Amino acid sequence: MNAALKWQSQPRRESDAEQIGQLASLCLKLEVATYPKPGLVSHLDNGAHADMDAALLYLSADTLAPFFGDLAAAGAEGAGMNRLRAIGVAAERAMMAATSGVNTHRGAIFGLGLLCAAAGYRGALGIRKSLGELVSQRWGDAILSGPVSLRSHGSVAARSHGAGGARAEAAGGFRSVYDIALPALYAARTLAPHDEEAVRVQTCMTLIAEVTDTNLLHRGGAEGLRFAQASASAFLATGGVGSFRWRERAADIHRAFVARNLSPGGSADLLAMALFIDRMER
Numbered sequence: 001m002n003a004a005l006k007w008q009s010q011p012r013r014e015s016d017a018e019q020i021g022q023l024a025s026l027c028l029k030l031e032v033a034t035y036p037k038p039g040l041v042s043h044l045d046n047g048a049h050a051d052m053d054a055a056l057l058y059l060s061a062d063t064l065a066p067f068f069g070d071l072a073a074a075g076a077e078g079a080g081m082n083r084l085r086a087i088g089v090a091a092e093r094a095m096m097a098a099t100s101g102v103n104t105h106r107g108a109i110f111g112l113g114l115l116c117a118a119a120g121y122r123g124a125l126g127i128r129k130s131l132g133e134l135v136s137q138r139w140g141d142a143i144l145s146g147p148v149s150l151r152s153h154g155s156v157a158a159r160s161h162g163a164g165g166a167r168a169e170a171a172g173g174f175r176s177v178y179d180i181a182l183p184a185l186y187a188a189r190t191l192a193p194h195d196e197e198a199v200r201v202q203t204c205m206t207l208i209a210e211v212t213d214t215n216l217l218h219r220g221g222a223e224g225l226r227f228a229q230a231s232a233s234a235f236l237a238t239g240g241v242g243s244f245r246w247r248e249r250a251a252d253i254h255r256a257f258v259a260r261n262l263s264p265g266g267s268a269d270l271l272a273m274a275l276f277i278d279r280m281e282r
């Protein structure tokens with residue numbers, strides 16, 4: 001792995017907004033520096049994306065670091081959802097300007113941004129609750145009653161298929177991260193000790209197998225989502241990253257997603273959020 005992507009020191013005081021922002025940005029980069037992730041962009045190829053590559057995702061992650069810091073600072077000051085939303089919208093605008101209009105991290109700005117706000121809030125109050133629980137308790141109602149874009153790919157897919165997407169995930173306290181991703185990540189550290197990239201692949205596959213990812217619905221409909229979930233489940237059922245030649249099998253699945261133009265962008269975001277929570281709640 002690139003030396004620049006190694007963990008720096010953990011935020012010393014959880015209220016240190018700038019460090020929280022840097023950590024969030026680093027988690028986005030670690031997600032990118034993970035191969036094979038089915039259909040997704042990595043440092044090795046662009047997956048099912050004609051308009052994105054790893055350099056663009058790293059640039060996007062760098063652009064977002066100060067906004068994540070601002071969200072942590074706002075959380076520490078007890079900000080309500082309106083203020084967080086204004087910072088989130090400014091971050092989306094900065095991302096679009098930096099990427100010349102490519103949606104690299106809209107979902108991650110939302111989820112990771114709320115977790116940064118919760119980290120700031122938790123540090124300021126000096127309490128020990130989980131970040132997901134804090135997001136749900138402090139901002140959950142406002143997240144669900146806030147404005148919804150009727151035209152976004154996600155909201156169209158959500159309406160057609162009854163999926164909750166990024167909003168329901170956050171309002172519910174990120175159950176996909178706490179109940180799916182983190183247990184997979186901890187178990188993978190036993191399956192593949194000393195190989196954090198393998199740990200991230202196993203966590204990503206587990207998320208794809210279990211989450212209703214609105215990007216998969218948008219690109220492949222219900223059939224695309226079923227194919228993606230079945231492929232990831234089969235990888236896990238035959239030993240995942242603990243099995244012989246797992247890299248080849250994961251790369252085969254990656255190619256099958258690319259051939260079908262499937263990309264689980266929501267699962268990529270949830271992987272980055274799991275890495276963030278793993279560091280912050282250790």
Ligand SMILES: CC(C)(COP(=O)(O)OP(=O)(O)OC[C@H]1O[C@@H](n2cnc3c(N)ncnc32)[C@H](O[C@H]2O[C@H](COP(=O)(O)OP(=O)(O)OP(=O)(O)O)[C@@H](O)[C@H]2O)[C@@H]1O)[C@@H](O)C(=O)NCCC(=O)NCCS
Binds near residue numbers: 106153
């Ligand atoms: C709440 C918003 C995020 C609006 O969301 P939207 O209405 O679009 O609804 P969702 O589908 O729910 O999700 C948006 C993004 O979240 C990621 N995602 C998908 N499924 C899930 C899930 N189950 N749980 C959590 N997160 C999920 C996903 O983002 C990633 O994929 C994007 C790239 O994918 P790509 O395939 O390129 O997609 P497109 O560009 O759409 O299509 P193509 O043209 O390429 O085919 C990338 O963004 C990843 O991050 C979903 O896309 C939000 O916008 C909002 O309300 N914002 C306001 C700001 C705010 O309130 N902030 C709060 C404080 S920070």
Ligand SMILES: Nc1ncnc2[nH]cnc12
Binds near residue numbers: 049
């Ligand atoms: N690695 C990745 N590939 C494609 N879309 C993404 N959105 C967030 N991370 C992504």
